[in-house]
Amino acid sequence: MIGIVGYGVHIPRYRIKAEEIARIWGDEGGADGLGIIEKSVPGMDEDAATLAVEASRNAIRRCGVDPKRINAIFVGSESHPYAVKPTATIVAEAVGSTPHLTAVDMQFACKAGTTAIQCCMGMCSSGMIEYGLGVGTDTSQGRPGDALEYSAGAGAAAFVIGRDKIIAEIEGTCSYTTDTPDFWRRPGMDFPSHGGRFTGEPAYFKHTISASKELMEKLGLKPGDFDYAVFHQPNGKFPLQVAKMLKIDPSKIKQGLLTPLIGNTYSAASLIGLASVLDVAKPGNRILLTSFGSGAGSDSFSIVVTDRILELRGKNRSVFQYIGEKEYLDYGLYVKQRRKLKSL
Amino acid sequence: MSPANLGLPLTWRRIPERYGLIGSECENCKTNYFPVRKMCPKCRRKGKMREVKFSGKGKVYSYTVIYSPPTGFELDAPYAMGIIELAEGPKLTAQIVDSDPKDVKIGTPVEMIFRKIQEDGYEGLIHYGFKFKVVR
Amino acid sequence: MRRVAIVGAAMTKFGEDWERGFRDLIAEAGVKAIDDANMSGKEIDAIYGGTMAAGRLIGQEHITALIADYMGLNPIPATRVEAACASGGVALRTGYLAVGSGLHDIVVVGGVEKMTDVPVGDAAVALGGAGDQEWELFMGATFPALYAFIARRHMHEFGTTEEQMAMVAVKNHSNASKNPYAHFQNVISVRDVMKSKKVASPLKLYDCSPITDGAAALILAPLEKARKYTDTPIEIIASSQASDTLALHHRKSLTTLNATVEAARKAYNMAGVKPNDIDVCEVHDCFTIAEIIAYEDLGFVKKGKGGRAIEDGETALDGRIPVNTSGGLKGCGHPVGATGVKQAVEITWQLRGEAKSRQVKGAEIGLTHNVGGSGATCVVSIMRRAD
Structure with missing residues (x-):
């Protein structure tokens, strides 16, 4: 049996309301189509590495695994603070897992976090490592005035993967990957470029649905077998449409659909959603998790909660506690904090 | 500058101290120090320092x-x-x-x-x- | 130990001196001090120069070689002394030891800092070297922040108020306005201080000493030979120094500078005087709270009563114990390496009766108190008119 041993998240304290961004650009109601009320904004002193460390410390503290027994750390992000120099070594040192481990950064737009978990699963299953830590973390950037500015949020989620003391078994995973250039950022550029509506049907929907269907087929499961479903959530609307297309009851995705409140946290988005589900799920519940990363690909997982989850409950702040602790910024402070002015 | x-x-x-709040305890006088000290300023040669991680x-x-x-x-x-x-x-x-x-x-x-x-x-x-x- | 006297004293006008550089300032102070001692310069055996951060402020190390060169004093030995803001005070004590020991007869003690050749932010970073670079300044602390920690605790433990701190600035500006050498020549009100820009709460701009250029110099001689050079030798009857932790946070208490308490205790013993015997003194008011704590640590008032003392005017020019008649670091300015020497220049003038409109009548015994960093070094010296 392989699965989740511990999990933790970090969501920055700052928020900006979609209507405040709309006010600046004369785009009243512009965010309505995205289903985003507000989004998280990292503090001046936060980046993908600090978010990853906070989430990883929470994950390790929750399950009590000795960090020296974590022999692999994979950090997925599209906003690593260095172009060259790993975020994973910062995390490894800060959680106390150094030096006897392997560590590497991953990048696949919004899905590198789930791929990090797959890597941990492979290494644990093969017996190469005892525990692995898979992290999704991002402080994503949207060009001022672009639709992405409403959604590009910040957050991190970390999962300790292992073969014992499991709180949720990963009973299967599969991926669906093609070369679909719907969103990218060239080296040295501050902001990403994207294909507008092209990011929808041929990219997000095609990959998310294909991976989810393939997983169900592989495991012999039907949509009705899942108690919860979490999909990548670039906005508040897409996951609802996916649920509809897969014939999953929309009530099952509510607990893990957080983009309306914290924006799209990119590599962390589906993983924070999963953490939110684990905060409330009962032993025996089955969860469908499907990520999506532009470029493009999806990783799909079927996860079954074990009895042990009850022992760990309440040991950390819940995802909704993080969401509830907030301080609003106006657009001026937001621009300063995100260093969106060249002169900053 | x-x-x-x-x-x-x-x-x-300084990474271990700055990332992980690693300090020292003198086993002789039981005083805790942050950051790490190689020598206990109270006990000097009689002191025996060991690394500790603060909460x-x-x-x-x-x-x-x-x-x-x-x-x-x-x-x-x-x-x-x-x-x-x-x-x-x-x-x-x-x-x-x-x-x-x-x-x-x-x-x-x-x-x-x-x-x-x-x-x-x-x-x-x-x-x-x-x-x-x-x-x- | 031989008895040691100050036979010459001089300083430059303190302030933002755009015209003159480091070498001009120290040469002027040094040469004026030699003139003041009625010497030609040939009598001098050694130089001790206090400067804190010439390396970062003007990119120049090896500064006492420069001083000897520009004062025309080669080939006598010239030694740099550095103890942050106490560099001048420690240079004075080093010169005192050199003469007292009998190794040298006539010694120049100089102090100098040229601070305005770099932007203010860089000067602040250079001054940060007086604290614990890796564990205070690296984290984003500034010197005002360290003294703000002290002020906060003093307010918490003893009920000291921001208005009382402001009164220190008001008094020192008032004294400075009577000192032609002072950086500031204007009087200010408590309201001015309270309304000034916030720097590190509860400290505001007018709670802080300024960034100043300046130099000061003294000529020391054995007391038995002093009258050869001056009619009014000022004897150094004690000079004592103490140390404390480099980082403020390692101290047991923030509301007392233990180095001051220790240096003062030893100095009073050495001089055979009590705090009550001091007629005039210059204390290290890099921030207003520092002067309030100095009253207490030097034994002029009980611990916690410093705020009361300034409020009651005890330390005013006409008070029980006039403090910082020069204007102090706050009003006269704080060219860090020069400050400890300048304090002794002011006390020399006071004990000679040359302090004009800020003269403390009948002053016979004076004290200087010079602090490095947030209190890791302290020098207390006591001087008496040698009659």
């Missing part, structure tokens, strides 16, 4: 809000700083962030968090380490 530019090895050497829990011993920041901290200002008394005894100086400055008082409970301390410009090293936040 940022103090961090004193050098790469200097900041690298990151503490309280505010004194505090200020900095409005005139030094070079390298311009974007952070205004920011709160405190002398923090760790639960295990030693005191240290750190920024207090993610907190309403009105909540920062002498005696306020705080806990360690992991943040960027400063950067050597846009091309240089990013220095990470502990800051503290008010426990809610």
Whole structure:
């Protein structure tokens, strides 16, 4: 049996309301189509590495695994603070897992976090490592005035993967990957470029649905077998449409659909959603998790909660506690904090 | 001219202390020190030092809000700083962030968090380490 | 130990001196001090120069070689003394030891800092070197922040108020306005201080000493030979120094500078005088709270009563114990390496009766108190008119 041993998240304290961004650009109601009320904004002193460390410390503290027994750390992000120099070594040192481990950064737009978990699963299953830590973390950037500015949020989620003391078994995973250039950022550029509506049907929907269907087929499961479903959530609307297309009851995705409140946290988005589900799920519940990363690909997982989850409950702040602790910024402070002015 | 530019090895050497609150305990007099000390200033040769990891829990011993920041901290200002008394005894100086400055008082409970301390410009090293936040 | 006297004293006008550089300032102070001692310069055996941060402020190390060169004093030995803001005070004590020991007869003690050749932010970073670079300044602390920690604790433990701190600035500006050498020549009000820009709460701009250029110099001689050079030798009857932790946070208490308490205790013993015997003194008011704590640590008032003392006017020019008649660091300015020497220049003038409109009548015994950093070094010296 392989699965989740511990999990933790970090969501920055700052928020900006979609209507405040709309006010600046004369785009009243512009965010309505995205289903985003507000989004998280990292503090001046936060980046993908600090978010990853906070989430990883929470994950390790929750399950009590000795960090020296974590022999692999994979950090997925599209906003690593260095172009060259790993975020994973910062995390490894800060959680106390150094030096006897392997560590590497991953990048696949919004899905590198789930791929990090797959890597941990492979290494644990093969017996190469005892525990692995898979992290999704991002402080994503949207060009001022672009639709992405409403959604590009910040957050991190970390999962300790292992073969014992499991709180949720990963009973299967599969991926669906093609070369679909719907969103990218060239080296040295501050902001990403994207294909507008092209990011929808041929990219997000095609990959998310294909991976989810393939997983169900592989495991012999039907949509009705899942108690919860979490999909990548670039906005508040897409996951609802996916649920509809897969014939999953929309009530099952509510607990893990957080983009309306914290924006799209990119590599962390589906993983924070999963953490939110684990905060409330009962032993025996089955969860469908499907990520999506532009470029493009999806990783799909079927996860079954074990009895042990009850022992760990309440040991950390819940995802909704993080969401509830907030301080609003106006657009001026937001621009300063995100260093969106060249002169900053 | 940022103090961090004193050098790469200097900041690298401090990573365990800055990331993980690693300090020292003198096994002879049971005094805790932060940062690491190789010699107990009380016991000197009689002292026996061992590494300890502090919990990151503490309280505010004194505090200020900095409005005139030094070079390298311009974007952070205004920011709160405190002398923090760790639960295990030693005191240290750190920024207090993610907190309403009105909540920062002498005696306020705080806990360690992991943040960027400063950067050597846009091309240089990013220095990470502990800051503290008010426990809610 | 031989008895040692000050036989010459001089300083430059303190302030933002755009015209003159480091070498001009120290040469002027040194040469004026030699003139004041009625010497030609040939009599001098050694130089001790206090400067804190010439390396970062003007990019120049090896500064006492420069001083000897520009004062025309080669080939006598010239030694740099550095103890942050106490560099001048420690240079004075080093010169005192050199003459007292009998190794040298006539010694120049100089102090100098040229601070305005770099932007203010860089000067602040250079001054940060007086604290714990890796564990205070690196974290974003500034010197005002360290003294703000002290002020906060003093307010918390003893009820000291921001208005009381402001009164220190008001008094020192008033004294400075009577001192033609002072950086500031204007009087200010408590309201001005309270309304000034916030720097590190509770400290505001007018609670802080300024960034100043300046130099000061003294000529020391054995007391038995002093009258050869001056009619009014000022004997150094004690000079004592103490140390404390480099980082403020390692101290047991923030409301007392233990190095001051220790240096003062030893100095009073050495001189055979009590705090009550001091007629005039210069204390290290790098920030207003520092002067309030100095009253207490030097034994002029009980611990916690410093705020009361300034409020009651005890330390005013006409008070029980006039403090910082020069204007102090706050009003006269704080070219860090020069400050400790300048304090002794002011006390020399006071004990000689040359302090004009700020003269403390009948002053016979004076004290200087010079602090490095947030209190890791302290020098207390006591002088008496040698009649």
